[in-house]
Amino acid sequence: MTKIKLCGLTRPADIAAANELRPDYIGFVFAPQSKRHVSGAVAAELRRALRPDIRAVGVFVDEEIETVARLLRSGIIDIAQLHGREGDDYIRRLQDATGHPVIKAFRVESPRSLEDAAASAAGHILLDAGAGEGRAFDWQLLRDFPRPYFLAGGLTPANAADAVRQLHPCALDVSSGVETGGRKDKEKMAAFVAAVRKEDGYEQP
Numbered sequence: 001m002t003k004i005k006l007c008g009l010t011r012p013a014d015i016a017a018a019n020e021l022r023p024d025y026i027g028f029v030f031a032p033q034s035k036r037h038v039s040g041a042v043a044a045e046l047r048r049a050l051r052p053d054i055r056a057v058g059v060f061v062d063e064e065i066e067t068v069a070r071l072l073r074s075g076i077i078d079i080a081q082l083h084g085r086e087g088d089d090y091i092r093r094l095q096d097a098t099g100h101p102v103i104k105a106f107r108v109e110s111p112r113s114l115e116d117a118a119a120s121a122a123g124h125i126l127l128d129a130g131a132g133e134g135r136a137f138d139w140q141l142l143r144d145f146p147r148p149y150f151l152a153g154g155l156t157p158a159n160a161a162d163a164v165r166q167l168h169p170c171a172l173d174v175s176s177g178v179e180t181g182g183r184k185d186k187e188k189m190a191a192f193v194a195a196v197r198k199e200d201g202y203e204q205p
Contacts, residue, residue: 001200002164002168002169002170002171002172002196002199002200003023003024003025003170003171003172004023004024004025004171004172004174004192004193004196004197005023005024005025005026005027005057005150005171005172005173005174006018006021006023006025006026006027006174006175006178006184006189006192006193007026007027007029007036007057007059007152007173007174007175008027008029008034008036008059008175008176008179008184009026009027009028009046009184010036010038010042010046010184011046011183011184012046012049013184013186014026014046014184015046015049015050016049017184017186017189017190018050018051018054018189019049019050019051019054021189021190021193022051022053022054022193023054023193024054024055024171025054025055025056025057025079025171025173026050026054026055026056026057027056027057027058027059027081027173027175028043028046028047028056028057028058028059028076028077029059030043030058030059030060030063030071031059031060031061031063031083033061034059035182036175040071040076043056043058043071043076043077044074044076047075047076047077055078055079056076056077056078056079057077057078057079057080057081057103058071058072058076058077058079058080058081059081059083060080060081060082060083060084061082061083061084062084062085062086063084065090065093065094065097068080068094069094069097069098072098072100073098078100078101079100079101079102079103079124080094080100080101080102080103081102081103081104081105081126082102082103082104082105082122083105086104088120088121091104091120091121091122092121095121095122095123101122101123101124102122102123102124103122103123103124103125103126103150104117104120104122104124104125104126105125105126105127105128105152106120106125106126106127106128107128107129108127108128108129108137108138108141108142108153109137111141114127114141114142114145117147117149118145118146118147124148124149124150124170125147125149125150126149126150126151126152126173127142127145127149127150127151127152127153128152128153128173129152129153129154136153136154136155136159137153137154139163139166139167142167148169148170149169149170150169150170150171150172150173151163151167151169151171151172151173152172152173152174152175154177155172155173155174155177155192156174156177156178156188156192157177157178157188157191157192157194157195160172160174160192160195160196160199161195161196161198161199164196164199164200165199172196174192177192178191178192
């Protein structure tokens with residue numbers, strides 16, 4: 001069963017939509033350079049309104065370990081997703097210090113980048129075309145990839161089912177593909193979730 005992550009939530013309306021759609025994960029972006037950036041205080045408020053069975057992921061780019069660890073220990077997030085130059089030493093230190101899982105993101109640019117992803121010390125890996133630009137990479141590169149992964153980059157309600165059918169990733173991670181005018185669009189979010197679950201033969205309870 002392919003899990004679903006709706007990333008870059010910033011408003012109470014986004015949380016209300018997620019509570020209704022019940023993805024497996026939602027994401028808060030803590031990287032200041034992102035247009036979807038939220039502060040710790042805003043994330044805490046949004047987290048309080050989130051269904052307890054939906055896991056919250058924090059997205060970071062080269063953040064200090066203690067800052068990430070503090071958000072994990074406080075319960076604002078359950079998982080850290082790293083999009084910078086964080087290496088295996090950083091990942092091990094963060095996992096050991098908090099006991100929480102880490103998702104390490106890799107840009108799929110060549111077979112070498114996939115080798116690095118396969119060897120990562122992170123509990124989970126995410127394969128993307130870039131850093132939130134909303135573009136896809138050549139999925140054919142993932143044939144015979146040896147470990148489970150989150151797939152991101154260029155995903156939309158129109159191609160979500162194809163991604164599940166062709167690749168069987170452990171999760172799909174979508175952000176800009178379910179937005180209109182830079183804001184999360186509930187109808188697009190619902191269409192994305194429905195497409196994934198229909199392909200998986202899952203019916204919403």
